[in-house]
Amino acid sequence: RNGVGESKPGDFSLRIEYRGEQIASLPVRIQITPQDWLRYARSSGNQKVQIEYLRRAIAMNPQDANVRRMLASLYFQAGMTREAIAQYQEILTLRPDDAAVLAELAKCYLKSGQNEEVIRTSARILRANPQDDDALVDMALAWGNLGNWNKAISSYQAALKVRPDNPVAIFRLGEAYEKTKQWEKAAEQYRLVLEKVPKADHVAVALADVFLKIGNFDEAIRWHREVVKRQPKNATAYANLGLAYGGKGQHREEIENYRKAIALNPRDPVIHFNLGAAYEKGKQEQEAVREYQNVLALKPNDPDALERLADLHFKAGRFREAAPLYEKVLKTSTRKGTIHSRLGFAYAELKKPALSVENYEKARRYGAKDPEINRALALAYTKMGKTKESLVMYEKLAATNPTAEVLNILADAYMKEKLYDKAVRIYRKLIELNPKKAAYYSSTAYAYGLNGDLDRQIEYYQKSLKFDYEDDEVYMNLGAAYEKKGLFQEAMKAYTTAYELNPDSTKAARKIPQMKIRIIQQKQKQ
Structure with missing residues (x-):
């Protein structure tokens, strides 16, 4: 190139030498055609090089739809979906009714999440050929991606009318039935796929999962056993076997399969949590605590594990361990009333009345209805010396739950505050609850005496002696x-x-x- 006699850039020449000396120069013009670039592209094993050669071929011949289709396919394989779509659209300006190009374009739209375009393109294919089951399946996939499962089901059913033995359409229809909670229909579709493709492991997994969801534990166990036979290292299948055995109340088998799942996948917090729940159900508290701790080691702020672990400590009276866990649970829990009430109790047991009161008050604000909260709050107020607040709580207790225990506490509180009239009223309510209990009469008499009513005091002491002389x-x-x-x-x-x-x-x-x-x-x- 650029040899002697070259007239302009791009020309080539053949130089002839004899015994090391140039004796002639023959001008040569070389022209590369689109077919040359296409041939180079086909001979290369490098995808990027192929793309570059095809782009050069198209630059020289923009009307070559076949080369554009080759380039679009390479773009799609390389994950360059936007570029692939642009090429297919260019082809359609040249060949608007090319069904194969429309089908490939629909696949590009599916991959890029442009579901409305998938539906529009598939409809265009179906107008030309209503029997195109691939277009019906693509349309169904797009409807499913948009959450319109009824239309997805209709499209899958239409595809299967065209080609009843299409295993992909059958499987996808099963998935759509699952999404609409039509479990039995989903199971039937998965069975049909397995009849046609017995080695389709993912379908066996789907069928096993459906049976687990509908609570058919016998079938769930049967199919999950089949899955682990095919896939011995499938930790999820063992975990689901644990769930199925748990549903049947087979505690030993439940734990055994969870442990197998953990051996295969020790870093799955969900399996550790389910094993913890199984131990808890079987009253194996120490083992349950260990598994919930394992969950938190893998997922430190897991709200369910935090609450379960806190509850175990709480029930065992380990309030020092329970309290900080409940404090963490509060950050995400929707059951704040319940959690605050437990914290109130825990802090009371830890001799922290101020924190106990704070949490009991919050429990009431969050709508906790347990009457024991009012009683515990009243007691905490008493320990803090907040007599007025304590009395209010005891009065609420007496109004909502007038048991003998509550009324006795309220009467004693009134006596300590020298509210003798109120104490008498409560003692008389106690007498109504148990007219033959001498102590109620004598307590009433004592209150009357402190209030200066000697006649009533004598009267009620006499009544007391009728029942305990x-x-x-x-x-x-x-x-x-x-x-x-x-x-x-x-x-x-x-x-x-x-x-x-x-x-x-x-x-x-x-x-x-x-x-x-x-x-x-x-x-x-x-």
Whole structure:
């Protein structure tokens, strides 16, 4: 090139030498045709080189649809979908009704996620040939990608009317049935595929999974066993076998298969979690704790594992371990009321009343309805010295759950706060609950006495003695009430009875002679 006699760039010449000296130069013009570039492309094993040669061929002959199709196919294989689409579109300007090009273009649109274009292009194919089952399958895939599973099913069914033995369409129809929760129909499609292609392992997996989803555990076990026979290192199949055995209540087999799955895939947190749940179900607490810890080692903020592990510590009374786990659970949990109530209890047990109150209050704000929360909150308020808040909680408890225990607590609280009228009202409610319990009458009497109502105090001590006539303490209190009222004769009688019931009572022994003196003094005044 650029030899002697060259007239312009691009010309070539043949130089003739004799004994090392040039004796002549013959001008030569070389012209490379599109067919040359096509031949070079076909002879190369390098995809990038092939693409470059075909591009040069097209640059020299833009109307060559066949070369454009070759280039589009290479682009598609190289993952250059946008460039492939551009070439197919150019071809269609030359040959608008080329069904093969339209089919390849639809595949490009599918790969690039342009589902509306897939549907439009497939419809164009079907207008020319309604029996094109490949176009129907592509259209069905696009409808499925768009979430319109009913139209996807219709397109798959239409494809199978054209070619009933199309295993791809049968399998995809099964998948579409799964998406619409038509499990039995899905299973039937998968069975049909396996009849035609017995070695289709992925279809056996799909069939096994369908049976697991519908709770047909016997069939799920049968097909998952078939899967592990074909694929002995399929950890997911062993894990699903564990689920199926768990569904049947076969605890030992459930754990055995989870452990096989973990041996094959030790870094799958889901399998560790399911094994933990199986251990928990079987009351194997230590093993369950270990597996939930394994989950958190692989996935530190897994909310389910955090809560399960926290619950195990909580039930075992390990509140120091449970509390920080529940705090982490709160960040993502939708069950904040429940979690806060457990934290409230845990902090109460850890002697942290302020944190206990804080969490119980939050539990109530998040809608927790357990009456025990109010009781625990009231107790926590009491420990913090918040008497007013404590009383409010006890009152709410009594209004919503007026058990004897709750009413007793509320009455005691009123007595401590010297709210004797309110205490009397609660004691009388207790009497309504159990009219034959002497202690309720004596407590009512005591409250009346502190409130200065001696007549009612005496009345209720007398009622108490009707149900427990051997209570020396009540006789002593009755005697004191009589004494305050100036009824010394009745007081001496009550003290005497108390002494007879309890001869060790020094107070009763001392009161008897005192009353005798008071009686004499009273008579002298008269």
